[in-house]
Amino acid sequence: MRGLCFVGSVLGALAGALLLSGCAATGIPGDQPVLRAKDQVMPALVHIQPVQEVFAQGRREQRPIVGSGFIISPEGYVVTNEHVAGRSGYVRCVLYDRREMDAEVIGTDRYTDIAVLKLQTEGEALPYVRMGESAALQAGQTVLAMGSPLGLSRSVSRGIISVPDRHIPDHGTMTSPYNNWIQTDAAINQGNSGGPLVNLRGEVIGVNARIIGGADNIGFAIPIDIAKEVVDALIADGHVSRSWIGVTLQEMRRRTDDPGQRGVVIGGVDPMSPAQEAGVLPGDILLTVDGQAVDARFEEDLPAVRKRIADITPGSAVTIQLLRGGAEIDLEVETMALADLRGVELAFAEWGFTAAEVTPEIARRAQLPAPRGVLVSGVQPGGPAANSGLQHGDIVLEIDEEPVENMRDFEEMYADRIETGQRLVLFDVKSGPLMRYVLIDQSAVAGAPQPGMEDLPPEENGLMSPELNGGLDGLE
Amino acid sequence: MGWNRLAFAAAATLACVAASAQSGAFAQSFVRGVYDDLAPGLCLVSYNYEVTNPATGQTARNSSHALGVLVSSDGLIMVRGHMVLDHMTPFNIRVAIPGENGDALLPAQVVRKPPDVNVVFLEIQGDHGPFSYVSFDGGPELQLGESVLLVGKLGETLDNVSAIGFRRVGAILEQPRRTYALDDPLPLGYVGAPVVNGAGQVVGVTGYDLSLGEGGDLHVRSGHPIIYQSNLFQRYIDDPHSEPEDDPLGDSWLGVFTQPLTDNLAEYWDLPPEGGIVISSIVDGSPAAAAGFQRGDVVTHFNGVAVRARQDRDVLGFTGLIRAAPTGPPVPYRLLRNGEVVEGEVTLVARPRTHLDAEQFEDAVFGMTLREITTDLRLALNLPQDIQGVIVQNVRPGGWAQLAQIRPGVIVIGFGGHPVTNLSDYRDAVEQVLEERPAEVALFGRVGQVTGFFRIEPRWDQYDEQ
Numbered sequence: 001m002r003g004l005c006f007v008g009s010v011l012g013a014l015a016g017a018l019l020l021s022g023c024a025a026t027g028i029p030g031d032q033p034v035l036r037a038k039d040q041v042m043p044a045l046v047h048i049q050p051v052q053e054v055f056a057q058g059r060r061e062q063r064p065i066v067g068s069g070f071i072i073s074p075e076g077y078v079v080t081n082e083h084v085a086g087r088s089g090y091v092r093c094v095l096y097d098r099r100e101m102d103a104e105v106i107g108t109d110r111y112t113d114i115a116v117l118k119l120q121t122e123g124e125a126l127p128y129v130r131m132g133e134s135a136a137l138q139a140g141q142t143v144l145a146m147g148s149p150l151g152l153s154r155s156v157s158r159g160i161i162s163v164p165d166r167h168i169p170d171h172g173t174m175t176s177p178y179n180n181w182i183q184t185d186a187a188i189n190q191g192n193s194g195g196p197l198v199n200l201r202g203e204v205i206g207v208n209a210r211i212i213g214g215a216d217n218i219g220f221a222i223p224i225d226i227a228k229e230v231v232d233a234l235i236a237d238g239h240v241s242r243s244w245i246g247v248t249l250q251e252m253r254r255r256t257d258d259p260g261q262r263g264v265v266i267g268g269v270d271p272m273s274p275a276q277e278a279g280v281l282p283g284d285i286l287l288t289v290d291g292q293a294v295d296a297r298f299e300e301d302l303p304a305v306r307k308r309i310a311d312i313t314p315g316s317a318v319t320i321q322l323l324r325g326g327a328e329i330d331l332e333v334e335t336m337a338l339a340d341l342r343g344v345e346l347a348f349a350e351w352g353f354t355a356a357e358v359t360p361e362i363a364r365r366a367q368l369p370a371p372r373g374v375l376v377s378g379v380q381p382g383g384p385a386a387n388s389g390l391q392h393g394d395i396v397l398e399i400d401e402e403p404v405e406n407m408r409d410f411e412e413m414y415a416d417r418i419e420t421g422q423r424l425v426l427f428d429v430k431s432g433p434l435m436r437y438v439l440i441d442q443s444a445v446a447g448a449p450q451p452g453m454e455d456l457p458p459e460e461n462g463l464m465s466p467e468l469n470g471g472l473d474g475l476e
Numbered sequence: 477m478g479w480n481r482l483a484f485a486a487a488a489t490l491a492c493v494a495a496s497a498q499s500g501a502f503a504q505s506f507v508r509g510v511y512d513d514l515a516p517g518l519c520l521v522s523y524n525y526e527v528t529n530p531a532t533g534q535t536a537r538n539s540s541h542a543l544g545v546l547v548s549s550d551g552l553i554m555v556r557g558h559m560v561l562d563h564m565t566p567f568n569i570r571v572a573i574p575g576e577n578g579d580a581l582l583p584a585q586v587v588r589k590p591p592d593v594n595v596v597f598l599e600i601q602g603d604h605g606p607f608s609y610v611s612f613d614g615g616p617e618l619q620l621g622e623s624v625l626l627v628g629k630l631g632e633t634l635d636n637v638s639a640i641g642f643r644r645v646g647a648i649l650e651q652p653r654r655t656y657a658l659d660d661p662l663p664l665g666y667v668g669a670p671v672v673n674g675a676g677q678v679v680g681v682t683g684y685d686l687s688l689g690e691g692g693d694l695h696v697r698s699g700h701p702i703i704y705q706s707n708l709f710q711r712y713i714d715d716p717h718s719e720p721e722d723d724p725l726g727d728s729w730l731g732v733f734t735q736p737l738t739d740n741l742a743e744y745w746d747l748p749p750e751g752g753i754v755i756s757s758i759v760d761g762s763p764a765a766a767a768g769f770q771r772g773d774v775v776t777h778f779n780g781v782a783v784r785a786r787q788d789r790d791v792l793g794f795t796g797l798i799r800a801a802p803t804g805p806p807v808p809y810r811l812l813r814n815g816e817v818v819e820g821e822v823t824l825v826a827r828p829r830t831h832l833d834a835e836q837f838e839d840a841v842f843g844m845t846l847r848e849i850t851t852d853l854r855l856a857l858n859l860p861q862d863i864q865g866v867i868v869q870n871v872r873p874g875g876w877a878q879l880a881q882i883r884p885g886v887i888v889i890g891f892g893g894h895p896v897t898n899l900s901d902y903r904d905a906v907e908q909v910l911e912e913r914p915a916e917v918a919l920f921g922r923v924g925q926v927t928g929f930f931r932i933e934p935r936w937d938q939y940d941e942q
Binding site: 248250253254255256257265267268282283364365366367424426432433434435436437439441 | 733735738740741743744754756757771772854855856858859860916918920924925926927928929930931933
């Protein structure tokens, strides 16, 4: 599975397009529904060119990418993918009428891969799309995918809905816990990301976001119903607020094929989570949440249950009913706010490495009882950190025997050590199950090459973030 | 084979000296003589091997070849040490020995991999001898720049063609023991090749890396060929089945991870110049944990010996001290904790089993092989002590486990409603399930940091037919 981003040169594709440009369709009768739908959406289509901040080999770099989006209101709100507009220093947009303008990133949501931009207009009303509904989609419905495949703006492709509610398991950092996906055979390529999937009424029913590398005509769009909720939250608050109780849910068929068995299997309970504090155990069957029955016989049913929990106001106490050993029990769980999937990442150029915030997920993977420290996300070859033996994946828990609670602590300690110029700085780091000491020799900093001077940056090949590159294996 | 050392050596020495004066190379007649004598003692070893991913327990199989040197008339063979590694086990070993009527292909088994020299000994199975073999001279010293002759197998190909090569002694290392490094990498087929000096003496074999106990590639750096002098391995040729207790490195275990006390670290902590070694991690439940060792302790003396480690490779000396110390009687130590001297005693135990020696259970009914979680595996998987279970090593294609999407690396915590903390629990749980014959069996397991259920649907009718 890969996210859609523009790769490769567009020159070859443009040459091909020129050869075909002499035979523009005039619209024979059978084409009318397609033409009408296209005409309704095309004026609101946006070609998006963000410059993303990428962390590679212990350095922060800027990389231009290309994606798609669509205007949803006259004042210029634009919907696109988080993997297009996330971590962008600035975003340049090209409208259908070729006007170019910058856009502000209003908010992003990694859990649904949705982002909202605001075009920097001069007050004029802009054309915008009509949002449809995705709850009642059917396989076989004709759809159009619109956007900038391989950077070729204003492209339209046609296909049908192959499956309206495809479940896609997590793949590395690509996760979609709260939604299934619209699978379509309309041609979608890198660069289509964030573009609209449109029905023949000219309504947007999905946001194109994923393809399977190497497969033909298997693309996926985020259903518009969930996108609309996220967009509203991002415009209102800049982020999506969700509850977390710390359970791994599994469909009932993981335990039994008996169709009479209702509920959802609790496959796991996170340590020190609200669910664990409330006494939830793996193997319990979740029957109700806040008085409402929940049921997931198949994995496609799980996102709705997760969303049911996520939609609870964080910090509120809810009653959940469980089936345990044949008896129904009620437990009260006080939910917590769901943490961001990805934390802040910063470059510490003087020491030659980059570090990311330790999110609850990273803490769980590292067997830390709670999020603390910073995660080394890259080490610059030849820099002081590399020379001292610091490695990608290390978690720095202490500096000079003072605890590093979070990224802010680390930034302050870093700034302090740089200012005082103390020669030796001691890190206490966790590397997998082991701890070790790493001593940064700041006296080596002065003679070190400046960041970016010692070798050329990676080729500007266009443009996939490391996370997305990590997901190239495809969905099986 | 009867390598007529005395007679040949004298002639060869003369020839060599004469030739060196002219071209710096061995005389052709000398080379030919060495080749004729040694080549019949070489063979080509073909084998399959199983590689285990320590993080998941998953195994993969592949095939390879190696140059073999017959070292006894009854079929003892010496090959490069990398044929057997911690995570790599050879099997299906076949030895091709050239003969008048083509190659004889004979089965062989691993006899041992000595802990103090990076070679592996194989033994041909069955009574096929006597074989021609190579005998070694007792480790004569070599000089820097001295030319040596190698006899190997061209390209390690199945054509089984013996070939010659020339190298010089490019460096002589004195630590951790005298080691002769060659001046140029070795092509395929020359790793493990007999090395002959200008006097016609077979002084050793080529190889890469010291034994792990000596530091592996820490001293010589990977990719740099060296000579294992024959005095390092001759005793294993003389007595290939000697008891492992004779291993010189010992088997005692403390249960710590260490790092050198570099000059910078000593300066940072304001420690005296005598140095020591830093305890960076302590294994839960180990002798070190029981004795109260703490992270950041700097061990200065162990078992009466001063400890000093300034570089990574120096850490090996401490490892050697621990391994050689006795298990049972308390071993004294002295360390610095926050600058203060602390003295104490620790009772060492035998090194815990590794995943290679782990107990396994092949569950033929559900179609998977399970293995106990050894200390090294627990560390590799970053598994906390409170998680007990067994790990799936393999699943049989088409078996019930595979159909339930169980895969290698899954840690089984429960089976059929019964908790599983070890292989014995698992066996009992399977027995119970076989008696009960439920339509569905829930396996509760852990994958990475997540737990969950797998539903197995046994086909009891098929089982009964079998």
